[in-house]
Amino acid sequence: MREFIILSYFSSSSSSIATLPNPHAANNHHSTRPYKDNTNKPLSLPPSKSSPPISTLPSRPPPLSAVRWDPNKTHLCYFADLASKLARDGRLQDFATIVESVVLSGVRGSEFTAALRVELVAKGISGFLKEGKVGGVVDVLSKVDELGVPPLKLFDGYAMELLGRQCRRLLKCRQVQELVELMEILQGFHFPIKELLEPYEVIKVCVDKRCPKLAIRYACIFPHAHILFCNIINEFGKRRALESALTAYEASKENLSGSNMYVYRTIIDVCGVCKDYMKSRYIYEDLLKQKVTPNIYVFNSLMNVNAHDLTYTFHVYRNMKNLGIRADMACYNILLKTCCLAGQVDLAQDIYREVQHLESTGVLKLDVFTYSTIVKVFSDAKLWHMALKVKEDMLSAGVTPNTVTWSSLISACANAGLVEKAIQLFEEMLLAGSEPNSQCFNILLHACVEACQYDRAFRLFQSLKSKNYKGLSFKPTTTTYNTMMKACGTDYYHAQALMDEMRTIGLYPNQISWSILADICGSSGNVEGALQILTNMRAGGMKPDVVAYTTAIKVCVESGNLELALSLFAEMKKYQIRPNFVTYNTILRARSRYGSVSEVQQCLAIYRDMRNAGYKSNDRFLEQLIEEWCEGVIQDSNAKQGEFSSHDKTDIGRPGSLLLEKVAEHLQKRTAETLAVDLQGLTKVEARIVLLAVLRMIKENYSSGHSVKEDMLIVVGVHDVDGGSTTQNLEVKDAITKLLRDELGLKVLATVPKTGLDTTIEPENITDSDQESEEMTSRTELTTDLIYSTRRPVALERLKVTRGSLLQWLRKRSAPRR
Structure with a gap:
């Protein structure tokens, strides 16, 4: 007849079993009630063949709190057997309750563990793990661990294998939060967690998900945490995630005892990979402040990361020697690399001779x-x-x-x-x-x-x-085919065949390939083909780079299609592709002469963009073209050139080209109502070019229907009341006056704003139009005085070309020639 075990519990305030089943009452089934689990379903336990004989159990044991355990452990074996069977049948919570009751009655947890039938408990745990109930197993293990029963003792090999499977499942599902928490708990149970999962795999997933804190938590549960911290830092470095790598580095300093040179070396190497050289230097300086002496490997990493900076690298090398650290062969190799990058041949030879001497003395081996x-x-x-x-x-x-x-x-x-x-x-x-x-x-x-x-x-x-x-066991590469495409000269079809051949052997043309093909098109005069290449690149999913665009621009310029070249230049800016020096130089040298002010403005805008991008332009070339364009005002007048003609160019082309900046500044606003020309700081030749540029702009504006509304005010320089005019100011003033009066036939007035007195240079009567112009410019003079006013008693050296004189000159220039 099936045996039923009746178990009852105290209330929630009690932690022991109230009554015990009578082992001899197997036949008195009418006096028993079945045990119900948490689902209120009756659970019957079949008799176990390995259970202790009934004759060995007490006829009716008292409550656990009143039990006095006999020397032969009869009661302990009974409850251990009962708990084991409950665990085997998947009733882990009931198993934990038995353990709790027995331990609270005075039995040591280790003693009860020894009496358990571990194979049965492990079988029950395995059943839970098969169903993926890792949380349920952990809850029970945590409870029995508090009672002094080591969780690791309840596992056999198969249960441990199933636990490893569940860990790998969490890793595969990339549930790193749950996995790290589980590993922390298992480590507290003294489980061999390194055997459950490869630590590197867990760290890799944490890094992939950009979770540095989880990676740090995971590393801290291992005794070899310093190696794992290096892995974390290195993996974040491979992904160019320097901030996360630095987070792991700072955590390593808090969690590791002492200074770990492996970690220092790794974070410095990562700074190099992420191109943050200054950060590597800050880390080094921080070590010195903490009175930590880096070893040779840390110094080598620091010098290697900063090898592009010859001065700093040799500074670190000298510091290393001052600290008494002997350089090894790797150190000298890095110094040679630094010399190579800096092009310092003589210094490299000195180092080479030094290491040869060290080799001869047996200190080093090259x-x-x-x-x-x-x-x-x-x-x-x-x-x-x-x-x-x-x-x-x-x-x-x-x-x-x-x-x-x-x-x-x-x-x-x-x-x-x-x-x-x-x-x-x-x-x-x-x-x-x-x-x-x-x-x-x-x-x-x-x-x-x-x-x-x-x-x-x-x-x-x-x-x-x-x-x-x-x-020759290697195969051709994309670079090989690119080189051979260059060897095709102007044979476009041969180059295209090579590009097709690349695809047949599994290679793909890169941006350089397309640029070479576009250049060949241009060399053969096929401009449309060169432009079609840009379209083909985009159609193939490849974004044209600065080289491809520059090549296409060069093709357009060489074919004389400057407008198309400029549209490609604008397209580059639209796609946020930064032009390089060759791009700017190709555009700026595209014109051999300027025909209109809009062309000059366009050129100067590109010039200023080039300077802002950090490139040094050929200012002399542009100055010559703009000077030629400006002198067109004189040529149109059929007048003779002045005594300081454009052939005197000794004072043009100063660093930074103030001349070009001044021309660009004055041509920025084509229809400005206030005609004010600032010639301060310019030489007489530069002042002439700037003034002629403004006059040419006025002339083109007048032809387009924009009339002159005010006088032209020309600021020559600052007149110091105490010291008078400088020699340069006088030269510029005289030269500009002769230009305006003798070469262009304009009327010029010299103004003294401080006293309000005007001295007429042109000995002719002022017309009514000039008188009206005087009144209109009063506002301009006042504004200019306020702008240039200083605390010292100074006045501006200014010339004024009246509106009437300008209109008369413009009408004369616009009149049809007979």
Whole structure:
């Protein structure tokens, strides 16, 4: 007959079982009531074959609180067996209740754990884990852990495997919040959490989800946290997430004991990857403030990250030596790299001689990286003979050149135009058994193309494809095909065939490929084809870059279609593609002369944009064109040029070109009602050009229907009441007066605003129109006086061309010639 176990509980205030089942009452089923779980469903437990014999159990045990455990542990075994069976049947909460009751009655948790049938408990836990009820298992484990029962003792191998599966499921679902919380709990239970999941995988998901705090929490539960912190910092660095990497770095300082050089080195390397060189320096300075002495590896990372800055790198190197840290070979290699980037050949030679001396004394041993770096220094400086000398030093020292060394040697000869020598070195490389790569081959092709040896370039290219060269195990790259497209010269169809061939072997044309094709179109006079290439790039999902646009602009300029070039330039700005120096220079040199003020304004706008972008323009070229345009005012007048003509150009072209800035400033407003020309700070030649530019603008405006409404006011300079006029002011004033009066036939007045007196230079009577003009300019004079007023007693040296005189000049210029 099935045995029923009757279990009753105290109220919520009681923590022990009130009555115990009678082990001998198996046949008195009419006096028992079935146990109900939380769902109020009766649960019957079949008799266990492994249960203690009924004769060994007490006839009717008292409540747990009153039990006096016998020496042979009869009662303990009974309740341990009962709890084990409850766990086996999936009643983990009931299992926890039994544990709680037994422990509170005075039994130690470890003693009760030893009496449990772990295989049954583990089976029940496995059932929960199979159903994904990780939370239920954790709740029970937390409860028994508080009672002194170690949760790890309740698991067998299969249960542990299922727990690992659930952890991997959370990781796969990217539920890192739940996973990290679970790992923290399991670590508190002393579970082997490193065996459940690979820590690196968890960190990678945390980094992918940009959760630095979760990654930090996870790292802190491991004894090797310093390694995991390095992994976190490094992974964020790979994703260019410097702020998150710095968050992990700061957390490492709080959670790790002592100074960890691995972490310092990693965060400095990440600063380099993220191009934040200043941050790496702040970290270094912070270490010194904390009286932490970096080791050689931290110093090497700092110098490598800042290798682009020769001064700072050698400053760090000197600090390192002052701290008593001996430089290793990697340190010298970084110093050589710094010299290479800075183009400091002499300094690189000094370092090279120093490490050779250290090698002779047995302190250091030069490696292949040292030789390769110094070879590259000489290669970039086109000192091919010195690069070959370093190769001989390598062979004498028993160091075998690697692929990088051979590439630098070949590049040194190629840069010097020594194609034969470059090919000879490539043959030596193959004979030496060194594995060549595509870079070596591309250098050879580029040398042939630069030397216009196109046939040889195509022979080498065909040998690569047919593998006629021994040891050529690499395949052509996009750079290879780009180089060969350049070798096509003006043969557009051959270049297009090479681009199609790229696609057939699984390569894709890049922006350089399209730019080369556009340039070939331009060389053959096919402007429409060059523009169509930009459209094809966008259709293929590739955004044209500054090189592609600049090439198309160059094609338009060379074909004489400047308006199309300017529209492409505007299109670049629309798509937020920043022009480079070549772009600006191509546009600014597109015109050989200016025909209208709008063209000058357009040019000057591009010029100022170029200066604002940080590029230095060829100011002299623009000055010549604008000067020629300005002198057109004189040529239209059929008058002789003054004594300081445009041929006297010795004082034009000063740094920053104040002349061009002044012209741009005065031509900004074409229809300005107030005609005020500021010539302060200009030489007499520059002042002439600026004034002529304004007069030409007035002339074009008049032809377009914009009449002159006021006098023209010309500010020559500041007249110091104490010191009088400067020599330069007098020269400019006299030169401008002669220009206006003698060459253009305009009437000029000199004004003294402080006293209100005017001295007439032109000894002619002032007409009614001039008198009316005097009244109209009173407001302009007052405004100008306020602008230029200072605390010292000064007055402005000014000239005035009356409105009537300007109108008379304009009508004369506009009258049809007979």
